[in-house]
Amino acid sequence: MMTQIGNYAACVALAVVLGGSGGAAFAGDAAKGKATFVRVGCYECHGHQGQGGVAGLKLAPDPLPYETLAAFVRSSSGPMPPYSDKILSDADLSDIYAYLASIPKPPDPKSIPPLNP
Numbered sequence: 001m002m003t004q005i006g007n008y009a010a011c012v013a014l015a016v017v018l019g020g021s022g023g024a025a026f027a028g029d030a031a032k033g034k035a036t037f038v039r040v041g042c043y044e045c046h047g048h049q050g051q052g053g054v055a056g057l058k059l060a061p062d063p064l065p066y067e068t069l070a071a072f073v074r075s076s077s078g079p080m081p082p083y084s085d086k087i088l089s090d091a092d093l094s095d096i097y098a099y100l101a102s103i104p105k106p107p108d109p110k111s112i113p114p115l116n117p
């Protein structure tokens with residue numbers, strides 16, 4: 001449990017440092033990625049929108065930089081199973097990334113009237 005929290009904090013820090021790489025300009029196909037995210041089971045732990053679940057961390061909005069995410073998915077040795085390119089091709093992984101990058105951020109609380117009497 002401690003390691004998971006540690007990894008998560010490290011990833012968040014990395015995401016802040018490297019933030020912005022990837023994002024909207026990414027080449028994958030978000031619609032195909034959404035289907036692949038379900039087909040290979042990412043959603044079972046991370047939720048349909050990558051929002052995080054009981055088992056898996058939040059992946060979106062604002063996914064990690066592609067290289068960091070891809071390296072983790074290919075080589076995870078913790079509670080998440082690694083996905084080799086036999087199970088998940090590079091193209092499929094790019095599509096998943098495009099899907100995660102396409103998930104909108106939640107609204108700014110300042111834009112929600114009941115929260116701003």
Ligand code: HEC
Pocket residue numbers: 003004005007008011012037040041042043044045046055056057058059064069072073076078079080081083088096
């Ligand atoms: C069996 C449950 C499970 C499945 C299926 C799964 N994950 Fe995970 N995932 C996890 C857990 C648990 C972690 C936290 C692992 C750790 O800290 O070592 C994690 C971590 C991650 C991380 C690192 C997040 C961060 O901020 O550190 C990424 C990226 C990720 N998963 C992507 C995916 C993708 C993409 C798929 C599908 C190809 C997938 N996962 C499938 C359980 C799962």
